[in-house]
Amino acid sequence: MSRFDFTLAVGDDALIAAQRLGEWTSRAPEMEEDIALANIALDQLGAARLLLTYAGELEGAGRDEDDLAYLRDDREFRNCLLVELPNGDFGVTMAKLFFLAAYQVPLYSALAGCADERLAAVGAKARKESAYHLDHAALWVKRLGDGTEESHRRMQDAVDQVWPYVHELFAPDPAAPVDPSTLRADFDATVSAVLDEATLTRPETGWAPGGGRDGLHTEHLSYLLAEMQVLHRAHPGASW
Amino acid sequence: MTDARAAAAAVVDPEIRVITIDELGILRAVDEEPGTGRVVVTITPTYTGCPAMDVIREDIRRALAAAGHPDAEVRTVYHPAWSTDWISDSGRAKLEAAGIAPPAPRGDDTVVPLTLAVRCPRCGSPETTQISRFGSTACKALWRCRSCSEPFDHLKAL
Structure with missing residues (x-):
C-alpha cells in the first residue's frame, strides 16, 4: 500500500468503527455504558478526521475529510471488514471492540515511531486513547466470559463469530509505513492473556475473509454508508 | 492593547469553566510577528475528538480581538500529544x-x-x-x- 492507501485504510477503520459504536447511543444496556461507547466512538471519529484530512493532502486532488467520508461509495472504502460488521448483541460489540483495540494499540504505537511526522503525531495521540478502549473492552470480555453460564456462552459465541475477521488486519505489506504483519505477535499476546482470564477459548484459525483493503466489502457497509452519508449528499455544503 | 499571550492564556475551557486553557496545558505557544502584529496561537487538543476545540478556537480569536489583536490565527498541533501532566x-x-x-x-x-x-x-x-x-x-x-x-x-x- 502507498502512504495514501495506508492512511486511508487506517482512517476508514476508525471512521466506520465510530459510526457503528454511535449506533449504541441511547440503546446501551446501562447509562454508564451508553456514555462509554459514545466516548469511544468520539475518539475513533477524532482519529478518523486527522487521518482522512492527511489522506486527502497526500492524494493531492483537493479532497478534504468530508469529501472522503461522505462522497465515496462502498468500493472506494478501505476499512477492514471487522468494523463494518453489525453490532449484534453487546457481546459481539465488545468482541469487535476488543479485537480492534488490540490491533490499534500496537498499530498506533508503531506509527508513533515511523518516519512520517504527521502519522507519528496521530499515532502518539491515538495510542493513549486506544489503550483506554482496550482496557475497557478487556474488562467486559472478562466479566462476561467469567460471569454466568449465559454470559459465558454468549461471549464465547461472539468471539467465535468475529474471530475470522481479525486475520485481514495483519496481511503483510512491506511497502506500508507500518507493515501490519509485524503487529500480529503483540495482538496475539494481548488476546490470549485476556481470553484465558475470561475462561474463553481462542478459536482455531481457519476461515479468513478479507478484501476490505481492496474495497471488497460485505453488504453491511452499503447500509451503514447510506445512513452516514444521506444528509450530506441531500444537502451538499449545508452548515448549521 | 493587552499582551497577546495574557489574553489567550485567560481563555477558559468551555467544558470545565473554572480552568483556563493555559492551566489545562492545551495552549502551547503565542507568537507575535514583529512589525505586522499578527498573532499565531498554537493549541493542542486533550482528546483527538474533543468537541470543544471549535469553541476554544473562536474564544481565542474573540479574546485577542478584544485585546487589540484582530489579526490572529489559531493553529492546532497534535505532537507532542497532550498529557494530564501538563495541567x-x-x-x-x-x-x-x-x-x-x-x-x-x-x-x-x-x-x-x-x-x-x-x-x-x-x-x-x-x-x-x-x-x-x-x-x-x-x-x-x-x-x-x-x-x-x-x-x-x-x-x-x-
Whole structure:
C-alpha cells in the first residue's frame, strides 16, 4: 500500500468503527455504558478526521475529510471488514471492540515511531486513547466470559463469530509505513492473556475473509454508508 | 492593547469553566510577528475528538480581538500529544475546588496508566470507587466517595 492507501485504510477503520459504536447511543444496556461507547466512538471519529484530512493532502486532488467520508461509495472504502460488521448483541460489540483495540494499540504505537511526522503525531495521540478502549473492552470480555453460564456462552459465541475477521488486519505489506504483519505477535499476546482470564477459548484459525483493503466489502457497509452519508449528499455544503 | 499571550492564556475551557486553557496545558505557544502584529496561537487538543476545540478556537480569536489583536490565527498541533501532566498546579487546585478530582501524575507515556487511589474532592477521603470509566466529557470519568457518598468527576490520567 502507498502512504495514501495506508492512511486511508487506517482512517476508514476508525471512521466506520465510530459510526457503528454511535449506533449504541441511547440503546446501551446501562447509562454508564451508553456514555462509554459514545466516548469511544468520539475518539475513533477524532482519529478518523486527522487521518482522512492527511489522506486527502497526500492524494493531492483537493479532497478534504468530508469529501472522503461522505462522497465515496462502498468500493472506494478501505476499512477492514471487522468494523463494518453489525453490532449484534453487546457481546459481539465488545468482541469487535476488543479485537480492534488490540490491533490499534500496537498499530498506533508503531506509527508513533515511523518516519512520517504527521502519522507519528496521530499515532502518539491515538495510542493513549486506544489503550483506554482496550482496557475497557478487556474488562467486559472478562466479566462476561467469567460471569454466568449465559454470559459465558454468549461471549464465547461472539468471539467465535468475529474471530475470522481479525486475520485481514495483519496481511503483510512491506511497502506500508507500518507493515501490519509485524503487529500480529503483540495482538496475539494481548488476546490470549485476556481470553484465558475470561475462561474463553481462542478459536482455531481457519476461515479468513478479507478484501476490505481492496474495497471488497460485505453488504453491511452499503447500509451503514447510506445512513452516514444521506444528509450530506441531500444537502451538499449545508452548515448549521 | 493587552499582551497577546495574557489574553489567550485567560481563555477558559468551555467544558470545565473554572480552568483556563493555559492551566489545562492545551495552549502551547503565542507568537507575535514583529512589525505586522499578527498573532499565531498554537493549541493542542486533550482528546483527538474533543468537541470543544471549535469553541476554544473562536474564544481565542474573540479574546485577542478584544485585546487589540484582530489579526490572529489559531493553529492546532497534535505532537507532542497532550498529557494530564501538563495541567499546572494552580489548574489542579481549581479543578479540586470545583469538585473534580485532578489526575494522578503519569510520568512515562509509553505505559498504560494505573488506577491509583483517587481522593474525594469534597471530603478528601481516599475511600472512593469508580462508577464509570467514562464521564460527561471525553477527559473525565465518574467516581463516588464511600465516606461522604457524593459522586464526583475525575479527570482521567492521560
